[in-house]
Amino acid sequence: MQCALYKITILIAAVSQAYPQSKVETASSVDPSVQVDTIFAKWDHTNSPGCAVAVMQNSQVIYKRGYGMADLDHNIAITPSSVFHIASVSKQFTAAAILLLVGEGKLSLDDDVRKYVPEVPDFGTPITLRDLLHHVSGLRDQLELLGLGGWRIYQDLITDDDVLSLVARQKALNFSPGSRYMYSNTGYTLLAQVVKRVSGKSLREYTSANLFQPLGMEQTHFRDDHAEIVKNIAYGYDLGPDGTFRLSVPNFDSVGATSLLTTVEDLVKWDSNFYQPRVGGPAFTEQMLHHDKLNDGEANDYAFGLMTGSYKGLPIVDHLGADAGYRADLLRFPEQHFSAAVLCNLSATEPRDLTRQIADIYLVKSFKEQPRHDAVQISGEQLSRWTGLFRKSDEDSFLRISLKEGNLWLNTHGILLEMQPASDSRFYLKNSFGSPAELVFAQEGSPAGAKLTVKNEGAKPLVFERVAAFEASEKDLVEYAGSYVSEEIDPVYRVSIEGGQLVMRRPKNPPVKLEPLTRDVFAIGPGTMRFTRTSGNKISGFLLNTDQTKNFKFSKREK
Numbered sequence: 001m002q003c004a005l006y007k008i009t010i011l012i013a014a015v016s017q018a019y020p021q022s023k024v025e026t027a028s029s030v031d032p033s034v035q036v037d038t039i040f041a042k043w044d045h046t047n048s049p050g051c052a053v054a055v056m057q058n059s060q061v062i063y064k065r066g067y068g069m070a071d072l073d074h075n076i077a078i079t080p081s082s083v084f085h086i087a088s089v090s091k092q093f094t095a096a097a098i099l100l101l102v103g104e105g106k107l108s109l110d111d112d113v114r115k116y117v118p119e120v121p122d123f124g125t126p127i128t129l130r131d132l133l134h135h136v137s138g139l140r141d142q143l144e145l146l147g148l149g150g151w152r153i154y155q156d157l158i159t160d161d162d163v164l165s166l167v168a169r170q171k172a173l174n175f176s177p178g179s180r181y182m183y184s185n186t187g188y189t190l191l192a193q194v195v196k197r198v199s200g201k202s203l204r205e206y207t208s209a210n211l212f213q214p215l216g217m218e219q220t221h222f223r224d225d226h227a228e229i230v231k232n233i234a235y236g237y238d239l240g241p242d243g244t245f246r247l248s249v250p251n252f253d254s255v256g257a258t259s260l261l262t263t264v265e266d267l268v269k270w271d272s273n274f275y276q277p278r279v280g281g282p283a284f285t286e287q288m289l290h291h292d293k294l295n296d297g298e299a300n301d302y303a304f305g306l307m308t309g310s311y312k313g314l315p316i317v318d319h320l321g322a323d324a325g326y327r328a329d330l331l332r333f334p335e336q337h338f339s340a341a342v343l344c345n346l347s348a349t350e351p352r353d354l355t356r357q358i359a360d361i362y363l364v365k366s367f368k369e370q371p372r373h374d375a376v377q378i379s380g381e382q383l384s385r386w387t388g389l390f391r392k393s394d395e396d397s398f399l400r401i402s403l404k405e406g407n408l409w410l411n412t413h414g415i416l417l418e419m420q421p422a423s424d425s426r427f428y429l430k431n432s433f434g435s436p437a438e439l440v441f442a443q444e445g446s447p448a449g450a451k452l453t454v455k456n457e458g459a460k461p462l463v464f465e466r467v468a469a470f471e472a473s474e475k476d477l478v479e480y481a482g483s484y485v486s487e488e489i490d491p492v493y494r495v496s497i498e499g500g501q502l503v504m505r506r507p508k509n510p511p512v513k514l515e516p517l518t519r520d521v522f523a524i525g526p527g528t529m530r531f532t533r534t535s536g537n538k539i540s541g542f543l544l545n546t547d548q549t550k551n552f553k554f555s556k557r558e559k
Helices: 032-039 087-103 129-133 142-148 160-168 185-199 203-215 264-272 281-288 351-362 380-386 474-480
Strands: 051-057 060-067 069-071 237-239 245-247 260-262 307-311 314-323 326-333 338-344 388-392 398-404 407-412 415-421 426-429 438-443 450-455 462-467 482-485 493-498 501-505 521-523 527-533 539-546 552-556
Touching (some): 032 351, 051 264, 051 351, 060 264, 087 129, 087 203, 087 260, 087 326, 129 185, 142 160, 142 185, 160 185, 185 203, 203 264, 264 338, 314 351, 326 351, 338 351, 380 398, 380 407, 380 438, 380 450, 388 450, 474 493, 482 539
Antiparallel strands (some): 307 314, 314 326, 326 338, 388 398, 388 462, 398 407, 407 415, 415 426, 426 438, 450 462, 482 493, 482 552, 493 501, 521 527, 527 539, 539 552
8 A cells, every 4th residue: 555645746648559569679789688787686684574576578477586585594596486576566456346347247447436335424525436436536545544543554453444444434535636746545445345246255354256366466466354364475575773674564354455475486377468459458468557547638647557757758557555564566668568567575664666767777768868958057145035934825734945055955844855956946946856856936026025936747737826824832842732622533632832842642653743834834744723712713623634544633622
């Protein structure tokens, strides 16, 4: 399951529906497999977790290998046959099951989800299966709801019933269905329920019979029992603060958004189905890559459990997965008939970067020339004009710009990104992935006023305005202290003053410091708390906003 942090850089592009045969030609005289080994050398040891890799050309494996260990307790090495939990890469298989049921005439993509899962509240507007598939439903993300409700995501057992009970308590959507894209694992858990209730078989049973067995994917299944013994499994690991590896595996009895177990060898068989369809036929594979526009006509690059985009000028189809100690990516270049699968059992790995480094080796002659963004020298005095706190005008999203070591730095949710100047008001994110995000400043009104526009290729620009930061004294903070509750979850949230600043406490979680942004708005991890007031100007509660949960309402308890 992928919890989407706020990202400045995104990949947007339309994928070609044509699949011409193509031959890979590398630019180096060095054996490309040796170059791939170099990429993974840091994990290729008997005392480290690592990754399994498969490189595919024209539906044939041209290189596969394992690096590092699948099980550090028992000294078992990773091989291409090692079984990995692939997190959100699972979603394309859930989407495929829905399309197969559509093909059987058992449901329609335009059906209201409440037709099959009446536990979903009536929000006054239909939420279709199509909305769920494309992440435009407006439903709050289950991981965030579970976290808000006190679950420790990778320590506590999470079942489908847990998710459904939380969904049933929701009072509002993040937005009207179809009006915007927002990644939501909830939608895919509900789609798994639809498969179960329409077919009479669990998602595991249905996909095994209708997808995996016909494709010969013998090591692949949805794991709906966390205690199940799975042969050849690679255990997930984190790197602890003392530098040692620690087990990190999800305890999920929930499928659809996540929980597929597979190998890179089996993913080769799935990948080949997009060129020579053995399951579903050409119409099925074409539909898997189709993505609808939003209500206002804006493009949405999320298809059926797959992201369409571009890399170095070439169309790609991709999906990343991240759960506990597992990381996964399956990247396809349809015009080149080239794909790379990377499955890792260490949370510190970045498979999306690794699949692209593999592509850099094999497809270097196919890439289109990329625009250069040469840095220019700008004085610190000129750069300092743009420092400060910036807020997106239509929601509580903040960026903080600071000057450090002669450069501007962007801080979003505690993630620092260095900004590369192209002029005294135009910047690119240094080391940003794919097509760099362009950041353009403009003076607005008074000397203190400024506007920041963030431009991503193919996406609507994001506009931020500079706002005055809240310099809160301890006396200012007193009115925010208290206990807060929500109708939609059980725990009590307690806010107190500790060491001169606000601290929020909730069950099963460490205390979190609240960083003041503007008056009544505080940063809390990857989100914000906006305190609300009565007509008499007393604090009445707060609205919690995160990447995948908007305006989640809490009320202040009377003493």
